[in-house]
Amino acid sequence: MFKTLICYFSGNGNSYDAAIELGNNLHGAMLKYIPNIDPEITKEYEEIIIVSPVYAFNIPSIVQDFIISMEKGTKYHMVFTCAGTVGRSKETVKTLSRRRDLLLLDMHKIMMPSTFTTMFTYPPFLEKKVLKRSRKQLAKVAQAIANNENSTISLKKAKRVLGDVDPFVSFSDGLEANKDCTKCGQCIKNCPRKNISFRYDELTFSNMCISCYACINRCPENAITYNGKQVKQYANPNVDLYRMIKKQ
Ligand SMILES: Cc1cc2nc3c(=O)[nH]c(=O)nc-3n(C[C@H](O)[C@H](O)[C@H](O)COP(=O)(O)O)c2cc1C
Ligand code: SF4
Numbered sequence: 590m591f592k593t594l595i596c597y598f599s600g601n602g603n604s605y606d607a608a609i610e611l612g613n614n615l616h617g618a619m620l621k622y623i624p625n626i627d628p629e630i631t632k633e634y635e636e637i638i639i640v641s642p643v644y645a646f647n648i649p650s651i652v653q654d655f656i657i658s659m660e661k662g663t664k665y666h667m668v669f670t671c672a673g674t675v676g677r678s679k680e681t682v683k684t685l686s687r688r689r690d691l692l693l694l695d696m697h698k699i700m701m702p703s704t705f706t707t708m709f710t711y712p713p714f715l716e717k718k719v720l721k722r723s724r725k726q727l728a729k730v731a732q733a734i735a736n737n738e739n740s741t742i743s744l745k746k747a748k749r750v751l752g753d754v755d756p757f758v759s760f761s762d763g764l765e766a767n768k769d770c771t772k773c774g775q776c777i778k779n780c781p782r783k784n785i786s787f788r789y790d791e792l793t794f795s796n797m798c799i800s801c802y803a804c805i806n807r808c809p810e811n812a813i814t815y816n817g818k819q820v821k822q823y824a825n826p827n828v829d830l831y832r833m834i835k836k837q
């Protein structure tokens with residue numbers, strides 16, 4: 590087994606859960622949360638596994654930026670978690686890999702419950718079923734990675750310049766805090782994009798949002814609304830969302 594680092598980004602715990610499960614199957618792999626990673630550290634590992642959610646048919650810009658930050662020649666596996674379709678994500682990963690001369694070894698898709706709660710959710714019985722099924726999928730992916738079953742992906746057809754990567758579209762315009770906000774600052778501290786701040790004493794969302802919806806879950810007052818409505822945001826039941834973002 591190679592010296593492996595699993596780098597994950599996650600809004601509501603699905604990709605973190607997948608990263609932990611992969612780590613358990615690939616004994617000895619280290620786990621790190623992408624916003625906390627100094628890209629230099631990836632040089633210390635023989636292989637990287639990136640676990641990313643799919644938001645609006647693409648990987649979030651924070652993961653795209655991380656891929657671009659990796660050293661030329663880095664060998665890596667890509668694992669997407671999504672609730673249906675990865676959309677343009679594969680094309681984005683290939684294009685970025687080609688641009689940075691990275692060695693993209695394989696790509697895998699893991700089905701998880703939907704965190705896109707402003708658009709659609711799974712009924713609870715289906716959430717459980719999907720989560721249970723994901724254990725089998727993750728075990729298979731870990732095995733494929735450990736056995737090097739998938740050969741390196743050809744990047745010949747990937748679009749040639751970064752400008753060709755379809756832009757990441759954020760579903761964030763409707764986010765705001767309602768009157769229940771106590772201005773505790775938790776959402777500001779925990780936003781992976783530093784997209785929330787106080788402006789003239791009002792909680793303000795800027796335009797760096799990646800629509801991970803983590804702020805909705807982490808608000809102790811449930812004061813963050815979408816288009817003026819309260820959202821019952823899904824959180825993965827297997828993980829601790831605060832532990833997920835802690836600096837290891
Ligand atoms: C804003 C938003 C957009 C999403 N768009 C997609 C999508 O295009 N395709 C899909 O299959 N799932 C989509 N999802 C669902 C997530 O990909 C899926 O639930 C994922 O496992 C979330 O992982 P996380 O908890 O690690 O962020 C979306 C979720 C959010 C919050
Ligand atoms: S976490 Fe909630 S209560 Fe605290 S500042 Fe943010 S919106 Fe307000």
Ligand code: SF4
Nearest residue numbers: 780798799801802804
């Ligand atoms: S503002 Fe909320 S949804 Fe947007 S990136 Fe920050 S935590 Fe995620």
